[in-house]
Amino acid sequence: MKTLGILGCTEIGLLIQQNDCQLPFFDTAELHSQMAVDFILEQ
Structure with missing residues (x-):
């Protein structure tokens, strides 16, 4: 991701980590x- 945006998917954490972005x-x-x-x- 080179620009600001929202990856709005609850499964995205399974695909990428902070060090990938x-x-x-x-x-x-x-x-x-x-929170629950x-x-x-x-x-």
């Missing part, structure tokens, strides 16, 4: 999972 990479599946666990544990 020069832009910040956020694994949305991991973020959603962590945090939410449940706060109850």
Whole structure:
């Protein structure tokens, strides 16, 4: 990726890692999972 953009796919973390991309990479599946666990544990 040479320009800014969003790779909006929950499986993208299975294909690429941060060291494969020069832009910040956020694994949305991991973020959603962590937020769900945090939410449940706060109850």
